[in-house]
Amino acid sequence: MSLPLDPTGEPSPAERSTPVRAPLSGEALNAVEERILAPLNEAQRRAVTTTAGPLLVLAGAGSGKTRVITHRIAWLIQHEGVAPWKILAVTFTNKAAAEMRDRLHEMIGESARDVAMGTFHSLCARMLRRDGEAIGLPKGFTIYDADDQARVIKGFLKEDDLPATGETKPSLILGAISRAKNDGLTADQMEDRAITHHERLVARFARRYAAELKRLDAVDFDDLLLEGLRLLQEAPAVADRYRAKWEYLHVDEYQDTNRIQYTWVRELAAKHGNLCVVGDDDQSIYSWRGADIRNILDFERDWPTAEVVPLEQNYRSTQTILDAAHGVVSNNQGRKKKKLWTELEGGDQITVYGAFDPEDEAAWIVRRIEEASAAVTGRRADAPEPVSLNGIAILYRTNAQSRAIEEALLRSSIPYQLIGGTRFYQRREVKDALAWLRVLRSDTDRISYERILNVPPRGIGDKTIELLRAAAAPSVNAPDGTPFGHVIAAAGRGEVAGVNTRARNSLAGIADVISRLRDRIAAVTLPELLDGVYSESGLRAHLASEGVEGEERWANLLELRGISGRFMELAPLDALDRFVEDTALVADQDAFDGDAERVTLITLHAAKGLEWPTVFISGLTEGLFPHSRSLMDQEQMEEERRLCYVGITRAKRRLSLSYALRRGWGDGDGAPSRFLAEIPEELLDVANDDDPRADGETRFGR
DNA sequence: CGTACCCCACTTTTT
DNA sequence: GTGGGGTACG
Ligand SMILES: Nc1ncnc2c1ncn2[C@@H]1O[C@H](COP(=O)(O)OP(=O)(O)OP(=O)(O)O)[C@@H](O)[C@H]1O
Numbered sequence: 001m002s003l004p005l006d007p008t009g010e011p012s013p014a015e016r017s018t019p020v021r022a023p024l025s026g027e028a029l030n031a032v033e034e035r036i037l038a039p040l041n042e043a044q045r046r047a048v049t050t051t052a053g054p055l056l057v058l059a060g061a062g063s064g065k066t067r068v069i070t071h072r073i074a075w076l077i078q079h080e081g082v083a084p085w086k087i088l089a090v091t092f093t094n095k096a097a098a099e100m101r102d103r104l105h106e107m108i109g110e111s112a113r114d115v116a117m118g119t120f121h122s123l124c125a126r127m128l129r130r131d132g133e134a135i136g137l138p139k140g141f142t143i144y145d146a147d148d149q150a151r152v153i154k155g156f157l158k159e160d161d162l163p164a165t166g167e168t169k170p171s172l173i174l175g176a177i178s179r180a181k182n183d184g185l186t187a188d189q190m191e192d193r194a195i196t197h198h199e200r201l202v203a204r205f206a207r208r209y210a211a212e213l214k215r216l217d218a219v220d221f222d223d224l225l226l227e228g229l230r231l232l233q234e235a236p237a238v239a240d241r242y243r244a245k246w247e248y249l250h251v252d253e254y255q256d257t258n259r260i261q262y263t264w265v266r267e268l269a270a271k272h273g274n275l276c277v278v279g280d281d282d283q284s285i286y287s288w289r290g291a292d293i294r295n296i297l298d299f300e301r302d303w304p305t306a307e308v309v310p311l312e313q314n315y316r317s318t319q320t321i322l323d324a325a326h327g328v329v330s331n332n333q334g335r336k337k338k339k340l341w342t343e344l345e346g347g348d349q350i351t352v353y354g355a356f357d358p359e360d361e362a363a364w365i366v367r368r369i370e371e372a373s374a375a376v377t378g379r380r381a382d383a384p385e386p387v388s389l390n391g392i393a394i395l396y397r398t399n400a401q402s403r404a405i406e407e408a409l410l411r412s413s414i415p416y417q418l419i420g421g422t423r424f425y426q427r428r429e430v431k432d433a434l435a436w437l438r439v440l441r442s443d444t445d446r447i448s449y450e451r452i453l454n455v456p457p458r459g460i461g462d463k464t465i466e467l468l469r470a471a472a473a474p475s476v477n478a479p480d481g482t483p484f485g486h487v488i489a490a491a492g493r494g495e496v497a498g499v500n501t502r503a504r505n506s507l508a509g510i511a512d513v514i515s516r517l518r519d520r521i522a523a524v525t526l527p528e529l530l531d532g533v534y535s536e537s538g539l540r541a542h543l544a545s546e547g548v549e550g551e552e553r554w555a556n557l558l559e560l561r562g563i564s565g566r567f568m569e570l571a572p573l574d575a576l577d578r579f580v581e582d583t584a585l586v587a588d589q590d591a592f593d594g595d596a597e598r599v600t601l602i603t604l605h606a607a608k609g610l611e612w613p614t615v616f617i618s619g620l621t622e623g624l625f626p627h628s629r630s631l632m633d634q635e636q637m638e639e640e641r642r643l644c645y646v647g648i649t650r651a652k653r654r655l656s657l658s659y660a661l662r663r664g665w666g667d668g669d670g671a672p673s674r675f676l677a678e679i680p681e682e683l684l685d686v687a688n689d690d691d692p693r694a695d696g697e698t699r700f701g702r
Numbered sequence: 703c704g705t706a707c708c709c710c711a712c713t714t715t716t717t
Numbered sequence: 718g719t720g721g722g723g724t725a726c727g
Contacts, residue, residue: 093717121717146716164722165711221717289716400713403718420716422719454704461704500703587717605715627714643715 029079036074036107040067047276047309048072051080051248054269054303057278058296060340061325061649062316062611065278069250070100072276073115074107076248084114088246090265092253093587094119096609116246120261121221122585124228127242128219129581134235137227142218142438142445143584147426149174149220151447152212155469156205167198176202177209181222182258182290186210215481217444225260232267243271253609254279254299258290266302273303281336282329285605285643287635297336312339316611318347321651324679329645331678332638349685351656354672358401358619361660362408364687365394365616368656369414369599372614389415391613393600395647397625401618402601409599419602420588429543429553430560436533437580440518443485446472453488453510456542459502471496485514513537526564526575530557604647615651617644620659621670644675 029037037045047057047068057065069089076082091097097117104112116123128137144152153170162168180190180202187207194200213219219227232239249269251257254277257265269275277299284293300306314322319342329335351368355361372387394405399421409416424430432455435448442448446469454460468491474481491499492508499507513536520532534540534557543550543557563583567575588606600612604625619625626640648655659672676684 119717224717285715286717288714398714428720457705459704463703503703585717603715624714629714639715 032078032108033075036071036078040064040071041311041313043309043311043313044068044071047311048075049079050307050309051076051274053273054299054306055276056296056299056303056306056308057276057311058280058299058308058336058338059278059311060280060314060338061283061645062314063311063340064313064315065280065311066096066100066252066609068311069252069276069278070103071107073100073248073250074104077108077111077115082248084111085116086245086247087250088116088123088248088268089250090120090123090252091117092119092256092609093589094122094582094585095587095590095592096252119585119587120228120257120264121224122582124224124264125581125585127231128224128227129577131231131235131238132227134238135227135230137219138217140217140442142216142442142448143224143581144213144218144220144447145426145584146171146174147431148218148447149209151450152209152216153205155212156208167201173202173205177206178220178222179290180206181226182260184259215444216446217442218447222260225258225264229260229264229267232264239267243268247272247274249275251275251277252279253283255281255284255293255296256286256291257295258286259292259295260290262292262295273305275303280338282332282338282642283608283646285608285639285646287639310338312341314340314342316652317342317649318344318653320347320350320683321648321655324350324655324683325645325648327680327683328641328648328675328678332641348654350679350683351654351687352676352684353656353658353687355658355660357662358404358660359408361618361658362404364658365405365618365656366408366412366414368616370412372654387614389597389599390595392616393602393607393610393612393614393650394616394618395602395604395607395650396617396619397604397627397643398619399603401624405601405618415596415598416601417591417593417596417598419592419600420606423586423588424556424559424591425583425586427553427556429539430556432539433530433533433557433560434580434583436517436537436539437530437576439485439514440521441576441580443483446484449484449488452537453507456538458506458509458538459500460506461503464499464503464507467491467496467498521576522572525572526567526579527561529572529576530561530564534561604643607650608646611650611652613652614654614656615647616656616658617647618658620657620673620676621661622673623670625673626675641675641678 037048040048041064044064044067047055048071051072057068059065073087073089076087077084089097089100091100097119101112101115101117104115118126125143128141129139132141133139150170153173154164157164157168157170164170185193187203187210190203190206191200194203213223232242246268249265251265256279265275277296279296281293281296284291284296287293300308322340322342326340353361353364355364369389369392373389373392396402396405402418402421406416406418425434432451435451438445438448439452450465453465468484468487471491472482472484472487487496488507489511490496491504492511494504517529517532517536521529524532539557540554543554546553564575564579567579570578589610592600592602592610602610604617623631625644626637630636630640657676659670659676661670
């Protein structure tokens with residue numbers, strides 16, 4: 001994917017032989033250096049060539065912040081003679097890292113491979129994989145996603161005979177645990193601080209949860225960051241190695257870093273202070289998962305010697321779009337005011353459509369897309385250039401809103417790609433297959449073992465699993481418990497009392513398949529290994545007997561097999577580990593294909609950092625956007641507004657806004673979103689102006 | 703004891 | 718349409 005094969009390691013011989021040019025300051029610029037600076041404006045050049053010490057680029061949307069990081073890295077390598085592996089760039093998604101590496105490759109060639117790039121999570125994962133033992137983390141730890149986490153909590157609930165609903169709903173408990181962890185609290189501290197009944201309950205679960213994950217050699221997403229930080233704080237030798245290794249640090253989308261990430265960066269930059277962060281406080285949209293806007297606002301206080309470079313020219317949008325975005329976000333308090341202008345004066349008005357219901361709204365959007373892209377048949381000679389479908393995106397607040405739009409697109413046979421929603425890697429059959437891969441590499445990962453035990457159904461039910469859990473639990477002879485993989489093998493040999501014959505035979509069969517597959521790992525490629533998993537686990541035969549749905553699931557397994565082929569250049573064992581790790585850390589955006597001739601359907605959150613010539617924002621209805629759960633709280637309302645700013649500024653040329661008066665589900669009617677009234681009226685072209693709902697002075701409740 | 707089937711509540715945003 | 722949980726049957 002996006003990272004060099006071992007971004008945390010020492011340079012390989014090949015890396016070392018990458019020619020490193022001596023610093024050149026003072027000399028005339030060579031052709032490559034010209035190419036690096038040419039596509040930049042004056043302010044961007046200043047940011048790119050300011051290489052020593054802390055640097056903050058705080059600037060509005062589309063002002064070329066990401067471009068600054070890319071070109072700055074190129075400049076460091078080409079002009080300053082910095083070795084590529086001494087440079088680190090943290091991006092918001094792995095996709096963004098991959099794109100940055102591609103751009104870099106175009107500019108400077110092969111040495112782009114050696115720059116360390118990735119998300120906070122993937123970088124921490126790789127550091128921990130390599131050095132985690134220094135803080136007591138086993139090398140082969142497993143990364144648990146939300147579903148795995150929920151299974152751990154459900155196990156507790158079962159032990160305690162508690163329901164998985166109401167105040168003991170797993171997602172609720174996990175959310176509370178996550179928030180506490182991101183605030184830097186341990187389970188002990190949570191217990192000390194707990195006041196309400198529910199807080200005490202959560203604190204107790206937090207303690208059990210932490211102990212259980214430890215036993216399973218598993219970490220969750222929060223742990224990746226926390227342990228990554230602990231590595232820097234509690235393993236001085238390791239920390240110093242990384243501080244010496246990465247001499248130049250870059251962080252994109254800095255406004256959405258949380259406290260742990262902030263401290264992690266500070267630890268890494270402590271020695272040299274060569275830290276370049278870029279971001280836009282108006283685009284901070286992840287406070288609900290711990291992001292703290294103060295990280296960027298306080299940068300100059302944290303780094304008193306920081307250079308601050310504002311970027312004021314927007315290269316993405318028309319002035320109309322920028323004015324609309326500004327009209328909305330300027331209603332927020334306590335933001336840093338930033339200039340933003342564009343050479344693209346004027347531009348198309350923003351179309352607004354007030355629909356009766358979501359279906360009507362979707363139909364209108366589809367009609368507009370058909371009009372704009374009416375390339376294929378019956379195009380009028382005077383019609384504007386038809387737009388291609390990959391230049392169109394439809395944005396919405398919640399995943400559920402995509403349904404009505406999807407249906408309308410399907411009816412009109414307009415191809416689309418849906419980003420997010422039920423993600424590929426969390427589909428049941430895909431997770432089952434991945435669980436098989438995980439048990440090949442772990443004896444302790446109970447959650448993965450339990451997943452595969454009865455898929456396909458083979459006579460191992462709740463009762464048997466309970467017996468196995470009991471056998472794996474800590475006891476007098478085994479104070480740390482017994483690895484689940486060993487328990488399964490033992491049960492297959494009839495060494496666990498109470499397991500019935502059918503289950504016992506199945507368990508023996510599973511243990512046998514696991515050991516056979518393990519023997520094969522080193523000898524076959526990853527796709528071949530997956531073939532083995534599919535046939536020997538019985539997954540393949542099971543799906544073959546499941547009709548149309550089984551066929552779809554089987555197609556997903558084949559797709560997974562195809563993806564696994566990307567790791568062919570690695571040794572089989574490394575390929576397996578990398579594949580399992582990467583699949584745990586993919587972001588929604590990673591699935592986005594900007595070249596595909598399709599309309600993109602995507603949430604406003606996932607659209608951050610992307611851009612399209614034509615953008616629709618749908619569902620601008622009070623209660624939906626802004627969301628009803630944000631109506632009561634000023635801070636949350638401001639975040640919704642920033643989200644609106646992000647959405648508007650994704651558009652390069654044409655923007656359409658729509659709302660439905662009757663919402664699809666839930667509580668009754670919605671009024672047009674307040675954000676519509678915050679856009680200067682002269683920028684708007686109300687499509688159904690003759691409609692009494694949207695008329696005159698009172699339009700949008702102005 | 704396990705499986706198949708039916709019914710329920712559910713949908714803010716995600717690494 | 719969804720997935721998970723509860724219940725009835727084999
Ligand atoms: N100096 C420049 N000249 C022309 N185009 C530029 C320049 N700098 C950036 N761009 C283009 O402007 C667009 C926005 O750039 P970029 O994504 O780097 O901005 P950003 O500030 O990171 O945006 P956002 O914060 O909205 O994600 C891109 O299409 C980029 O190629």
